[in-house]
Amino acid sequence: MLEIKNLHVKLEEQDKVILKGVNLTVETGKVHAIMGPNGSGKSTLSYVLSGRDGYEVTDGSALLDGEELLEMEPEARAAAGLFLAFQYPVEIPGVGNMTFLRTAVNAQRKARGQEELSAGEFLKVVREKAKTLKIDAEMLKRPVNVGFSGGEKKRNEILQMAMLEPTMCILDETDSGLDVDAMRLVADGVNALRDGKRSFLVITHYQRLLDHIKPDVVHIMADGRIIQTGGPELALVVEQNGYAEILKAHGIAEAV
Amino acid sequence: MSAVEKATPLDARLGALTIPAGSFAAKARRAALERLTAMGLPGRRDEYWRWTKAAELNAADPVAAAPFMVEETPVFDSFDRLKIVFRDGVFDAAASDPLDLEGIEITRLAEAPELGWAAGFYGSLEEAGQTPVKRPFAALNTAAATDGVLIRVTGRPSKPVSLIYFHESDISDPILHNCVKLEPGAELTLLENGPAGARFNKVLEVDVAEGARFHHVRAQGRDHDRRAITHIFARVAERGLFKSFTLTANGVLTRNECVITLAGDNAVAHVAGAALGDGATSDFHHDDTVFITHDALNGESRQVFKKVLKHGAVGVFQGKILVKPGAQKTDGYQISQALLLDDDSQFLGKPELEIYADDVKCSHGSTTGALDETALFYLRSRGVPVEEARALLVLSFLADAIDEIEDAALKDEIVARLEAWLARHRG
Ligand SMILES: Nc1ncnc2c1ncn2[C@@H]1O[C@H](COP(=O)(O)OP(=O)(O)O)[C@@H](O)[C@H]1O
Ligand SMILES: [Mg+2]
Numbered sequence: 001m002l003e004i005k006n007l008h009v010k011l012e013e014q015d016k017v018i019l020k021g022v023n024l025t026v027e028t029g030k031v032h033a034i035m036g037p038n039g040s041g042k043s044t045l046s047y048v049l050s051g052r053d054g055y056e057v058t059d060g061s062a063l064l065d066g067e068e069l070l071e072m073e074p075e076a077r078a079a080a081g082l083f084l085a086f087q088y089p090v091e092i093p094g095v096g097n098m099t100f101l102r103t104a105v106n107a108q109r110k111a112r113g114q115e116e117l118s119a120g121e122f123l124k125v126v127r128e129k130a131k132t133l134k135i136d137a138e139m140l141k142r143p144v145n146v147g148f149s150g151g152e153k154k155r156n157e158i159l160q161m162a163m164l165e166p167t168m169c170i171l172d173e174t175d176s177g178l179d180v181d182a183m184r185l186v187a188d189g190v191n192a193l194r195d196g197k198r199s200f201l202v203i204t205h206y207q208r209l210l211d212h213i214k215p216d217v218v219h220i221m222a223d224g225r226i227i228q229t230g231g232p233e234l235a236l237v238v239e240q241n242g243y244a245e246i247l248k249a250h251g252i253a254e255a256v
Numbered sequence: 257m258s259a260v261e262k263a264t265p266l267d268a269r270l271g272a273l274t275i276p277a278g279s280f281a282a283k284a285r286r287a288a289l290e291r292l293t294a295m296g297l298p299g300r301r302d303e304y305w306r307w308t309k310a311a312e313l314n315a316a317d318p319v320a321a322a323p324f325m326v327e328e329t330p331v332f333d334s335f336d337r338l339k340i341v342f343r344d345g346v347f348d349a350a351a352s353d354p355l356d357l358e359g360i361e362i363t364r365l366a367e368a369p370e371l372g373w374a375a376g377f378y379g380s381l382e383e384a385g386q387t388p389v390k391r392p393f394a395a396l397n398t399a400a401a402t403d404g405v406l407i408r409v410t411g412r413p414s415k416p417v418s419l420i421y422f423h424e425s426d427i428s429d430p431i432l433h434n435c436v437k438l439e440p441g442a443e444l445t446l447l448e449n450g451p452a453g454a455r456f457n458k459v460l461e462v463d464v465a466e467g468a469r470f471h472h473v474r475a476q477g478r479d480h481d482r483r484a485i486t487h488i489f490a491r492v493a494e495r496g497l498f499k500s501f502t503l504t505a506n507g508v509l510t511r512n513e514c515v516i517t518l519a520g521d522n523a524v525a526h527v528a529g530a531a532l533g534d535g536a537t538s539d540f541h542h543d544d545t546v547f548i549t550h551d552a553l554n555g556e557s558r559q560v561f562k563k564v565l566k567h568g569a570v571g572v573f574q575g576k577i578l579v580k581p582g583a584q585k586t587d588g589y590q591i592s593q594a595l596l597l598d599d600d601s602q603f604l605g606k607p608e609l610e611i612y613a614d615d616v617k618c619s620h621g622s623t624t625g626a627l628d629e630t631a632l633f634y635l636r637s638r639g640v641p642v643e644e645a646r647a648l649l650v651l652s653f654l655a656d657a658i659d660e661i662e663d664a665a666l667k668d669e670i671v672a673r674l675e676a677w678l679a680r681h682r683g
Contacts, residue, residue, distance in 0.1 A: 050637045053629065078639035090634035094652025103648060104638035111639060143652075160638060 002026040002049075002168050002199060007060035009041075009048050018044045020224035021060070026168070026217075031200040033210055035235060036221035037243050042203045043087050045221075046172045050084040051077050064168055078104075079111035083166035085157040087173045087203075092144040097156070100144045101126060105163050129162045133189050150177035158189040169193070170201045175209035187212030207239035223252050265314050266297050272316040273400045273431075280371050284379035288398035291383065295390045304389055307572045307604045308511050308543040313393060313485050318455030320426045321481035321508070330420075331449045331475045331673055335665070337418040338362075340405055344423060344453050345430020347403055351420075359411025360444065365404040365433060374406045377435055381461040381489035385515035389547065394487040394513070397459040401433030404459075409442040409468070416445035421452030423479055428453035435461045438468035438496075445663065446470070451477025451507075456484040464496035466520065472500035473666050475673060476510060480538040483509040488527075494520030494552070501661045503670050504531040504542055505677045511543040518548070518555035518583075528560040528660035530674065533569030534681045535601070540569035544592075547576045550583040550616075559590040562657040564650055565601035566681070573622065576608040583613045590620035595653045597627060647678040 002025065009019035018041045026032045036042055048055050049062055051074035062069045069077050092100065106116040117125070130140060133155045145153050154174050161169055171190065175183050190200065190213050202213055210218070210232065218234040219226045222243070227250045228234065238246070247253070275285060298310040312319055340362070341351040347364060355362040363371055365378075379398040385391060407417060419434065430453040438444060442465070452458070464470050476484065484507065492498045504510055516525045525548060533540030548557045563571035573592035594603030605622040627649055635645035651674060658674075661667040 052633050052637075073642065074633060074636035075639050075641050075645075078637055084637055086634070086637075090630050092628075092631045092634065092649070092652060094655040095648055099648075100635075100638075103640055103644070104635070107641060107644065108639035111641075164638065 001028045001065055002201070003063045004049075005061050007045070007048070007062060008058045009044060009055050010058055012054050012056045018055075018224055019048070022224070022226055024219065024226055026199045026201055028199055029196040030216045031194065031202060031213060032217045032219060033202045033204060033215040033235060034219045034221050034226075035204060035207070035238055037247070038205070040221045041224045042221055043172055046084050046170045046203060049077075049170065050074055050082060075107070075111070078164070078166070079108050081167035083161050083164055083169045085154070085161060085169070085171040085174050087176065089145050089153040089157055091146045093146050095144050097142055097144050098126070098140045101160065101163055104160065108164060126163065130159055132192070133159050133162070134185055135159055151179065151182035154178060154186055155182065155189070158186055162189060162193060167197065168199050168201070170203070172203045173205060175204055175206065183209060184212060207235045210235045220246055222247055222250065227252070266293065268316040269297060269314060269396070275400050276366070276402060279369055280375040281365070281378045285399045287383070288379050288395045291386060292392055292395040292399060295386075295392050295395065297392050304545070304574070308509070308541065312483055312509060313455070313511075318427060318429045318453070319483065321454035321479060321483065322426055323423045323451075324477075324479040324481075324506070326478060328676065332418055332447050332669060335416065335418070335447070335669070337416045337447060339418050339420060341420045341422065342403065342430070342432065342452065344425045344428035345402060345432055357413045357415070357417075359409065359413040359442070360417070361408040361410070362417070363406045365401060365406055368406055371406060373408055373437060374435055377437060377461070377463065378406070378433070381463065381491055382459055382487070384491075384517070385487070385489045385547075391487060391513060391515070393457055393485045394459050394489070397431050397433055397457050397487070401431045401459070404433040404435070407434070407436045407444070409436065409438045409444045412443045416447050418447040418449075421448070421450035421456070421477070423451040423453050423477060423482060426454060429455045431457045433459045436470065437463045438465055438470055440466040441468060443469040444471070446472045448472070448474040449477070451479040451482040451484070454482060456482065456486070458484070458486045460486075460488045462488065462490040462498065464490065464492045464498050466493045467495045468493070469497040470499065471662060473661055473670070474500070474502045475670070476502060476504040476507060478506050480506045480508065482507050484511070486512050488514045488516075490516045490525065491519050492516065492523040492525050495522045496520060496524070498525040499660065499662060500527045501657070501670070502529040503673060504529065505673070506533070506538070506540065507542065508539050509541050511545060513545045513547075515547045516549070516557070518550050518552055518557060521553040522555070523552060524556045526558040526560070526660050528558070528657045529562070530654045530657045530670075531563040531571060532674065532677050532681075533563065533565050533571065535566065535568035540565070541572070542570070543572035543574070545574040548578065548588070550577070550579045550586040550588065552583060554585040555583060556587045557589065558660070559592070560657045560660055561592045562654045563594045563603060564597065564653065565594060565603065566597035568600045570601070571603045573603075573605045573607070575606070575620070576610065577618055577620070579611040579613050579616050579618065581612040584615040586613060586616040586618065588616070588618035591656070592622045593653070594624045595627065595650065596624060643682045647675060650678055651675070
């Protein structure tokens with residue numbers, strides 16, 4: 001369970017406040033969606049939760065299964081079960097995708113006091129999971145995300161998620177830049193991980209991903225706050241009417 | 257400047273040396289001494305020594321340097337190889353293997369009274385390499401080297417020849433000169449490791465005949481306080497292949513010069529280096545100076561140099577590709593890159609191309625950068641601890657240089673050394 005309370009965040013190097021009191025609880029096993037216009041602070045929320053530098057938390061807390069995430073190093077948050085599928089997956093020239101995956105899996109196993117996977121075991125699991133995501137052997141050999149298409153990068157994120165088996169998955173616009181087929185692959189990958197114990201926070205700009213990954217709860221974020229919360233029908237309202245009305249109802253100018 | 261003034265440092269340097277007499281090399285030594293006397297030692301205004309101070313290499317006596325004792329299996333230890341051991345420049349017969357191996361003839365320089373093939377060879381590539389840039393320490397080496405190995409490769413020996421240079425005395429000042437002559441179609445892997453002395457002057461001359469292949473992997477010692485000036489002179493004949501990789505970790509002062517001529521058509525020469533410097537306990541200054549001459553058709557040369565610098569470490573790269581008239585279809589590539597792990601470290605790079613043929617493909621690049629913070633965060637967000645993530649990124653930075661080692665086992669050995677160094681130099 002992820003409990004975000006009154007989270008205020010500003011940029012470290014500038015006097016710019018981005019999150020202005022976010023309250024959000026994702027119960028164990030549930031899928032929550034966050035929708036919102038560009039610039040509302042969705043990516044910032046996901047980065048702050050995963051521990052990226054450059055932000056200053058001025059107030060609030062974020063508990064993962066009762067533990068304060070905001071005081072942990074990024075790697076400790078990952079070991080505690082948090083995973084962020086990046087909006088813009090990072091290219092790492094010179095590091096093979098396979099090496100990257102094995103290093104990550106074994107680092108987390110080590111942090112949790114589990115034995116490292118042997119090369120053989122690891123290979124078997126990766127191949128199996130890669131296959132369902134239509135990630136070929138060639139992609140596993142190449143340097144992390146280098147020369148990958150937009151869709152390949154996003155599928156690679158889901159592969160990492162599948163390998164790391166986190167308990168709290170945040171997906172930041174994993175649908176952006178995907179065609180219908182790629183989106184279905186990604187959604188199937190996510191749905192395969194829905195087991196009633198794992199929680200998801202699905203950040204998206206559009207409703208269409210939510211046709212494939214059915215959320216339990218939908219939040220609308222604007223100007224650094226959650227301004228409205230509802231069921232899956234809220235996503236449909238946004239789809240049909242856009243954000244204008246909701247923003248207006250909350251007294252927020254559209255060009256945030 | 258008067259002639260007397262100019263001669264002083266060289267006189268002092270020569271005064272501290274005993275030039276071995278006699279043997280087949282006597283003539284070459286005399287000629288080298290004449291060359292050296294004519295050119296003098298590098299001065300402060302010497303353009304080629306602008307970024308690296310020659311004073312400590314010029315001095316009559318070396319700066320004392322304690323050997324660095326470590327509990328670590330020496331590099332290449334697990335390899336099946338023919339070992340030739342020098343301690344502070346003195347041959348250690350007991351620690352060395354018998355110098356015989358099928359397909360190869362090995363003689364020690366100090367023990368070669370008459371050696372037909374070496375008589376005209378010793379010092380010849382060094383002499384040729386004095387044009388157009390003077391390399392006084394190499395001439396000094398040819399004149400004064402006390403030992404080294406003379407290797408003639410006629411076949412394809414079953415294992416590498418491994419030169420091991422121990423450093424035990426605080427004030428040792430060895431001068432070693434190695435010659436390798438590969439006959440047509442022959443192939444050799446030469447390994448070198450160890451700091452050799454407080455101050456080490458070493459020359460390696462390599463003649464690669466038609467279709468011969470030479471692989472060189474060197475790990476310069478882990479000593480923090482050592483100083484070294486080394487030269488490689490190579491000539492590559494038609495379809496010959498020359499490949500050299502150097503790992504340098506630590507060292508107050510290292511200058512590695514490499515002078516290669518692609519003399520025959522379709523020759524290939526690759527020279528690469530990975531240097532790791534942490535100036536926290538001792539200074540670190542590392543200089544790669546490379547000069548590659550294309551003097552035949554369709555030659556391929558690659559220079560790949562990477563340096564990882566922290567705590568005030570300094571890296572220097574001077575690399576040149578000279579394409580002579582008529583050396584058409586030359587493919588010359590050069591990259592030098594530094595990864596600065598903090599703000600006090602420094603990289604000075606001087607890439608040069610000089611091309612006198614019109615149908616060639618030559619490129620060079622030089623970059624200086626910091627660790628990619630975004631990539632670092634990405635790795636950490638996947639649960640990789642920060643130091644492990646840093647090490648992975650540093651290794652990925654070095655990958656292109658390490659990939660120049662053809663043999664997979666040797667490559668793994670070098671990567672293991674790099675990983676160990678990174679683990680010892682965290683933060
Ligand atoms: N590192 C940064 N530097 C400057 N502005 C930033 C930075 N990170 C976020 N912002 C600003 O904060 C606001 C929220 O951005 P972001 O979290 O990316 O929104 P979203 O993901 O909802 O589109 C935007 O106005 C964006 O420009
Ligand atoms: Mg965003």
